[in-house]
Amino acid sequence: MSVPGHADEAPSLPEVVATANYNNAVGTTQSASEGTVTAKLVQARPTLRPAEILEFVPGVIVSQHSGDGKANQYYLRGFNLDHGTDFATFVDGMPVNMPTHAHGQGYTDLNFLMPELVRSVHYRKGPYVAEDGDFSSAGTARIQLVDQLPKGIASVTLGEHAYARTLLADSTPLRTGQLLYAAEIAHNDGPWQNPENFHRFNGLLRYSLAEGDTRQSLTAMAYTARWNSTDQVPQRAVDSGLIGRFGAIDPTDHGETRRASLSWDALKVVDGGEWRANAYAIQSHLDLFSNFTYFTDPIHGDQFEQAEDRQVLGGTVSRLWQADVAGLGMGNTLGLQWRHDRLSPVGLYSAEGGQRSGTTQESRVRETSAGLYGQNDIRWTPWLRSVAGLRVDHVNVDVDSSIAANSGTRSAWVNSPKLSLIFGPWSRTEFFANAGQGFHSNDARGMTAKVRPSDGEATDAAVPLVRTRGSELGMRSEWLPGLQTSLSLWQLKLDSELVFSGDAGDTEASGASKRHGIEFNNHYIARHWLLFDADLAFSQARFDQPQQGEGGQTGRYVPGSVRKVASFGMTLTELGPWFGQLQVRYFGPRPLVEDNSVRSKGTTLTYARVGYKFSPDIKLALDVFNLFDRKVSDIDYYYASRLKGETADVFDVHSHPAEPRTVRLTLTANF
Numbered sequence: 001m002s003v004p005g006h007a008d009e010a011p012s013l014p015e016v017v018a019t020a021n022y023n024n025a026v027g028t029t030q031s032a033s034e035g036t037v038t039a040k041l042v043q044a045r046p047t048l049r050p051a052e053i054l055e056f057v058p059g060v061i062v063s064q065h066s067g068d069g070k071a072n073q074y075y076l077r078g079f080n081l082d083h084g085t086d087f088a089t090f091v092d093g094m095p096v097n098m099p100t101h102a103h104g105q106g107y108t109d110l111n112f113l114m115p116e117l118v119r120s121v122h123y124r125k126g127p128y129v130a131e132d133g134d135f136s137s138a139g140t141a142r143i144q145l146v147d148q149l150p151k152g153i154a155s156v157t158l159g160e161h162a163y164a165r166t167l168l169a170d171s172t173p174l175r176t177g178q179l180l181y182a183a184e185i186a187h188n189d190g191p192w193q194n195p196e197n198f199h200r201f202n203g204l205l206r207y208s209l210a211e212g213d214t215r216q217s218l219t220a221m222a223y224t225a226r227w228n229s230t231d232q233v234p235q236r237a238v239d240s241g242l243i244g245r246f247g248a249i250d251p252t253d254h255g256e257t258r259r260a261s262l263s264w265d266a267l268k269v270v271d272g273g274e275w276r277a278n279a280y281a282i283q284s285h286l287d288l289f290s291n292f293t294y295f296t297d298p299i300h301g302d303q304f305e306q307a308e309d310r311q312v313l314g315g316t317v318s319r320l321w322q323a324d325v326a327g328l329g330m331g332n333t334l335g336l337q338w339r340h341d342r343l344s345p346v347g348l349y350s351a352e353g354g355q356r357s358g359t360t361q362e363s364r365v366r367e368t369s370a371g372l373y374g375q376n377d378i379r380w381t382p383w384l385r386s387v388a389g390l391r392v393d394h395v396n397v398d399v400d401s402s403i404a405a406n407s408g409t410r411s412a413w414v415n416s417p418k419l420s421l422i423f424g425p426w427s428r429t430e431f432f433a434n435a436g437q438g439f440h441s442n443d444a445r446g447m448t449a450k451v452r453p454s455d456g457e458a459t460d461a462a463v464p465l466v467r468t469r470g471s472e473l474g475m476r477s478e479w480l481p482g483l484q485t486s487l488s489l490w491q492l493k494l495d496s497e498l499v500f501s502g503d504a505g506d507t508e509a510s511g512a513s514k515r516h517g518i519e520f521n522n523h524y525i526a527r528h529w530l531l532f533d534a535d536l537a538f539s540q541a542r543f544d545q546p547q548q549g550e551g552g553q554t555g556r557y558v559p560g561s562v563r564k565v566a567s568f569g570m571t572l573t574e575l576g577p578w579f580g581q582l583q584v585r586y587f588g589p590r591p592l593v594e595d596n597s598v599r600s601k602g603t604t605l606t607y608a609r610v611g612y613k614f615s616p617d618i619k620l621a622l623d624v625f626n627l628f629d630r631k632v633s634d635i636d637y638y639y640a641s642r643l644k645g646e647t648a649d650v651f652d653v654h655s656h657p658a659e660p661r662t663v664r665l666t667l668t669a670n671f
Contacts, residue, residue, distance in 0.1 A: 021037065021040060021569070022035050022036065023036040023037075023120075024523070026425050026428055026430050026478050027425065030422065030432070030434070031124070031432050032486040032487060032488040033058075033125040033486070034125070035123060035486075035521075037120060037121040037122075037123070039118060039120060039146075040571075041533075041569075043116065044571045044573065044579070044609075045569065045581050045583055045607070045609070046581065047115060049062070049068060050112075051071070051072040051108075051113075052072075054089070054141055055585065057121065057139070057141055059076055059519055060074065060075070061074070061562065061585070062074055063075070064635070066255075066290065067228060067229035067230070068190070068196065068198050068227060069111060069200065069256070070083075070103075070255055070257075071104075071109035071111075073634075074108070075562045075565070076125070076138050077492065077517060077539050078515035078516075078539035078540060078541035078558070078561045079138050079541070080558075080559070080590075082104050083101075083104040084098075084105075085440060086138040087135065087138050087140070087141070088135040088136040088140040089108050089142075089143070090140070090141070092143070092144060092217070093280070094261060094263045094278070095280075095339065096109070097135045098284070098310065098312075099341060099369075099444070100346065100365050100367055101443075102306040102307055102308035102347065103286065103288055103306050106440065109257065111200060111223060111225060111257075112221055113143070113202075114167065114182055114204065116155075116169060117180075118145060118146070119144045120143075121142070121143050122144070123140065123142075125472075126490060127416065127436040127438025128434040128436040129389065130335075130389025130416075131318070131337075131373055131375070131391075132438070133337060133371045133373075133393055134371075134439065134441050135440050135441075137440060137468040137494075138492070145206070146171075146180065148180055148208070149180065152170030152171075152671040153167060154168050154669045154670075155666055155668040156667050157667075159663060159665065161188060161190050161191055161662065162188065163187070163188045163189075164186065164187050165184065165186040165187075166184070166185050167182065168182065169181065169182035169204075176209060177207055177208055178207070178209075179205075179207055180205070180206040181205050182203070183202070183203050183204075184200070184203075185200070186200040187200075191246045191660050193243070194228055194230055194251040197226075200225040201223065201225070202221075204221050204222075207219075213268060213269035214268045214269075215266070216267070217265050217266075218264050219262070219265075220260075220261070221260070224259075226254075228251070228253070228254045229248075229253035229255060229288075229290065230246065230247070230248040230253070230656075231248070231250075232635065233247065233249055233654060233655065234641055234643070234653070235653045235655065237249065242643065246657060249291065250291040250294065252291075252353050253289050253291055253303070253354070254289050255286070255287060256285075256287050257284070257285060257286045259282070259284045260282070261281065262280065262281050263279070264279045264280070265277075272322055272323055274320045275318070275320075276318045276319075276320075277315070280314055281312065282311070284310045287305065287306075288305065289305050289354050290306070291303040293640070293642065293649075294641050294643055295642045295644050296640075296642045298642070298644075300350075300352050304350055304351055305356050307349065308343055309346075310343050310346075311344075312340070312341050314339035318334065319334050320333045321333075328378055330377065331376070332375070332376050332377075333373075333374065334373075335372070335373050336370070336371070337373075339370075340366070340368045340369075341365070341366075342367075343367075344364050346365055347360075348361050348453065359402060360453045361401060361403055361406065361445070362401070362402040363402065364399075365398070366397065367395065368395070368397075369394065369395045369441070371392065371393040372392050373392070374390055374391075375387065375389035383423060383424055383426070384421070385422040386419070386420070386422075387422070388418065389417070389418035389419075389436075390417050390418065391418075393413070393416070394411065395411060397409065397411070399444050399447075405451045406445065406449045410448055410464060413465075414465040414467060415437075417436065417437055418435070418436035419435050420432065420433070420435075421433045427479055428478040428479050429476070429477040430475070430477075432475070434470075434472040434473075434474070435470070436469075436471075437470075438470065439465045439466055440468070441466075442462040442463060447461055447464045448461060449462070467495045468492060468493065470490065470492040470493070471491055472488055473489045474486065474487060474488035474490075482524055482525040483523070483524045483525075484523045485521065487518070487520050487521075488519045489517075490516065490519070491515065491517075493514045495512055510547070512543065514541075514544060515540065515561070516539065517537060517539030518537070519537045520537075521534075521535045521536075522534045529572060529574050530570070530572060530573075531569075532571075533567070533570075534569075535568075536566050537566070539561070539563060541558040542558065543556045544556075548594065549593045551593060551639075553593045553595040553597060554594060555596060556594070557593070559593055560592070560637075561590060562587050562588060563588050563589070564586070565586065568584045569582065570582045578611070579610075579612075579613070579619075580610045580611060581607075581608070581609040582606070582607075583607040584605075584606045585604070586602065586603070587602065589602050590636070592638035593638050598638045600633065603630075603658065606628055606630075607626075607627065608623070609621055617670040620666070620667050620668075621665070622663065623663070623664045623666065625661070625662045626662060629660055631657070631660075633658060634657065634658045635655070636653055636654070636655045637653070638651065638654070639651065639654065640652075641654065
């Protein structure tokens with residue numbers, strides 16, 4: 001029998017070489033919106049940035065509003081997920097989302113990924129699976145890395161705007177186990193008038209061992225980057241000729257980050273089930289200088305600095321029991337997750353000219369979270385399976401703030417029941433009904449805040465754990481040979497909440513909201529050398545009650561929520577020595593204010609790759625990003641700012657442009 005959450009990853013089974021871009025076969029998932037992206041697609045599709053690996057998840061859009069060393073901006077199911085709130089990401093079981101982050105709750109920086117080492121991406125949408133906890137209401141992505149490479153990789157990429165990247169990776173058998181190593185160095189100035197001067201270094205060392213029914217790996221990773229930022233700019237500055245489309249208002253914005261981790265992952269197959277366990281330690285640093293409103297302070301300007309130093313310890317252990325009970329196939333899973341974050345410190349500071357000038361609020365934070373979950377999977381008949389789950393989560397925070405009134409401790413509990421019914425298959429078609437509750441945590445500083453750092457006025461503390469409720473009806477079919485197709489109708493409700501804003505250092509009110517939509521995904525093997533992917537998503541996001549925006553507009557529209565997303569891909573493999581890929585993505589206009597009176601434009605971008613194999617071990621690939629050189633935005637906001645010389649704040653659309661047509665050439669040698 002298949003057990004959700006394990007079928008796609010079960011190491012006890014022989015490895016299958018997938019010929020499709022997605023491995024979403026009937027009988028392997030718990031919902032129509034769950035699936036696995038294979039390494040075949042990850043390696044075939046060009047990516048402008050490492051985090052675009054998440055765009056392999058149907059319906060996800062990845063953009064950027066600042067320098068490339070910063071976490072990206074994510075969209076899914078009517079959410080502007082900011083830098084990761086409500087979408088949980090893991091790499092080999094190690095969480096990437098950072099709670100109580102200097103810049104944004106759930107901050108998800110994937111720049112430490114090297115796409116060549118990704119084995120698969122397993123994704124779920126909605127709060128329907130018991131092992132998914134904090135930040136997972138909209139969805140999750142679990143990225144798995146390879147244990148070994150069939151051949152070593154040495155590649156060099158050169159491109160416009162001083163782009164350069166080198167990668168060296170290989171695996172070698174030891175007396176016991178395998179050793180995988182990889183190192184990456186990259187530089188990019190980008191199209192910006194103020195060159196980004198982005199430097200990135202990544203290193204990985206991984207030891208894996210498979211003995212009988214036990215498999216385990218120990219992985220060390222290190223990442224560091226520095227960059228100059230060109231943030232979003234006001235449309236009036238471009239229209240007036242003050243700056244060009246790729247210009248900056250404050251050229252002193254910049255950032256640097258470091259990340260190091262050590263993680264262990266293990267699986268042991270036992271009679272009637274399996275044990276899984278992982279443990280991880282992460283140390284990270286971020287120092288980010290930004291200026292979004294420019295000169296509302298006409299003397300010193302509005303630049304601010306967000307900085308943090310963080311240590312994380314955590315782990316997971318789970319036990320699966322499989323048996324026949326009263327003639328019914330049954331699987332029971334019990335799991336425990338634990339995580340402790342220590343921030344020493346995390347702060348918001350005033351800045352001028354790229355230098356710190358004062359302290360708005362600086363805190364030392366201890367945050368501990370734990371989740372206990374159980375899940376029961378029963379095959380009632382050949383055509384009916386149920387999956388019922390329950391998780392209990394607890395969070396405890398201790399905040400020591402430079403503002404005495406904002407110091408304190410707080411804790412909270414939340415229970416999250418889940419239920420899925422799977423009907424079929426009939427004619428290689430199955431149907432799903434899913435319902436569940438989830439949550440996301442708020443910033444610890446918001447949980448204990450009593451006054452606003454900006455002016456000392458009283459403020460309401462944020463709700464520690466914000467409940468979400470979701471449901472979904474879906475269908476998956478393989479009735480046509482070579483075609484995997486799925487359709488899902490979903491809805492998600494969020495309770496009233498207070499959200500901590502890292503940019504302001506205080507809490508911002510947001511009402512209860514509801515989102516619903518439809519997704520239609522198709523993956524087709526037309527020939528053994530020709531694959532097609534077509535994904536469509538439509539969603540609507542509304543507040544339950546009218547909300548008043550910063551500019552006084554009142555309405556029920558959720559600013560930044562994407563209504564339409566479409567993606568089309570064509571992958572050409574092994575047509576003699578030639579290979580290639582074409583990817584078109586579209587995300588539609590978004591409301592920028594609560595009454596929908598100001599809207600962004602839609603964005604369509606096309607990526608293309610054409611490559612040639614000179615021999616089995618030597619290949620050359622030409623990647624073109626924004627193939628048709630569309631002058632579109634990566635992201636748009638509407639808020640008040642003041643340019644130098646203006647005597648009052650002006651509400652305006654602020655945009656970060658998508659990069660123009662960009663060409664990169666990669667030579668890869670296998671050894």
